[in-house]
Amino acid sequence: MPYVEAKNLFAIFEHEATTSKISEDVLFYCTQRGLSQEEAVGLVLNGFVKDVLQQLPMEFAVEAQKLISIFLEGSVG
Amino acid sequence: MSWLEVKDLKVRVEDREILHGLTLTVNPGEVHAIMGPNGSGKSTLSHVIAGKPGYEVTDGQILFRGEDLLEMEPDERAAKGVFPAFQYPVEIPGVATMNFLRTALNAQRKARGESEFSKPDFLKKVREVAKSLNIPQDMLKRGVNAGFSGGEKKRNEILQMALFEPAVCILDEMDSGLDIDALRIAADGVNALRSPHRAMIVITHYQRLLNYIVPNVVHVMSKGRVVKSGDQQLALELETAGYAQFEDVA
Numbered sequence: 001m002p003y004v005e006a007k008n009l010f011a012i013f014e015h016e017a018t019t020s021k022i023s024e025d026v027l028f029y030c031t032q033r034g035l036s037q038e039e040a041v042g043l044v045l046n047g048f049v050k051d052v053l054q055q056l057p058m059e060f061a062v063e064a065q066k067l068i069s070i071f072l073e074g075s076v077g
Numbered sequence: 078m079s080w081l082e083v084k085d086l087k088v089r090v091e092d093r094e095i096l097h098g099l100t101l102t103v104n105p106g107e108v109h110a111i112m113g114p115n116g117s118g119k120s121t122l123s124h125v126i127a128g129k130p131g132y133e134v135t136d137g138q139i140l141f142r143g144e145d146l147l148e149m150e151p152d153e154r155a156a157k158g159v160f161p162a163f164q165y166p167v168e169i170p171g172v173a174t175m176n177f178l179r180t181a182l183n184a185q186r187k188a189r190g191e192s193e194f195s196k197p198d199f200l201k202k203v204r205e206v207a208k209s210l211n212i213p214q215d216m217l218k219r220g221v222n223a224g225f226s227g228g229e230k231k232r233n234e235i236l237q238m239a240l241f242e243p244a245v246c247i248l249d250e251m252d253s254g255l256d257i258d259a260l261r262i263a264a265d266g267v268n269a270l271r272s273p274h275r276a277m278i279v280i281t282h283y284q285r286l287l288n289y290i291v292p293n294v295v296h297v298m299s300k301g302r303v304v305k306s307g308d309q310q311l312a313l314e315l316e317t318a319g320y321a322q323f324e325d326v327a
Binding site: 026028029031034036037043044047048 | 127128129130150151152154155156161163166167169170171172173176177180181182184185188220237241
């Protein structure tokens with residue numbers, strides 16, 4: 001989710017996005033310590049985006065958190 | 078009843094058989110050392126007990142306190158008391174160690190139908206255990222293993238072992254990458270957890286670790302089997318004679 005703010009009318013913006021999979025080793029480590037697959041994905045993902053979310057304005061942060069939990073529901077078979 | 082019974086276990090990884098009929102019985106209160114050269118299947122055994130994907134058991138069985146372990150998911154194994162301390166624990170940046178520990182412990186307790194720890198109760202417990210292992214509070218606030226030194230990672234594994242109070246622990250080469258002081262701290266942590274209600278398997282290349290964690294039984298693995306078992310004397314013999322003598326036995 002790119003977020004850019006410009007004060008220069010003539011600015012040109014570009015953004016890039018990449019996706020990556022949570023490594024199988026990380027998931028295995030978490031499940032081996034007692035977490036279900038779903039709990040493990042949630043924990044790792046929230047840790048991953050935490051730094052970014054914290055810097056967003058409050059209303060965006062709340063929405064983003066909700067989006068993540070919706071996205072997680074049933075995403076692990 | 079034995080805490081862990083491995084019977085004639087055959088395991089394949091990507092079409093190659095690594096374990097060719099391994100048998101091992103560990104009783105509560107016992108510490109078993111498994112020694113052997115690289116490629117003898119030591120780590121495969123610990124991965125299969127932990128439930129790591131990618132290992133196909135083609136024959137034999139593993140019983141954990143009489144129950145079929147191979148039927149259980151990794152998180153079920155954890156809740157029932159199987160704890161492997163990994164040789165290379167993964168790093169999970171962004172997830173504070175303290176948060177990870179509490180989430181994991183509570184997931185295990187929930188699975189066993191026990192009450193979950195509140196934040197303050199957990200904090201008290203983890204601080205006590207951390208102190209006994211010489212783990213600074215600061216380490217618990219950092220991401221799980223993120224940027225930890227080799228010694229810190231191993232201590233973090235032992236911290237979890239102490240918190241989760243498992244019935245069976247498998248320590249996979251916990252001496253690798255540790256200097257003498259770090260090794261002593263880690264070994265003291267493990268020794269403090271020896272109990273009549275707990276069984277341990279210590280996997281190592283070197284006899285040195287067994288000076289600190291003295292095992293009841295020593296097994297030598299070669300080419301996917303246990304080829305000799307004995308007491309600590311066996312480990313000392315290996316130190317002088319090496320593993321070559323067992324190459325032909327297997």
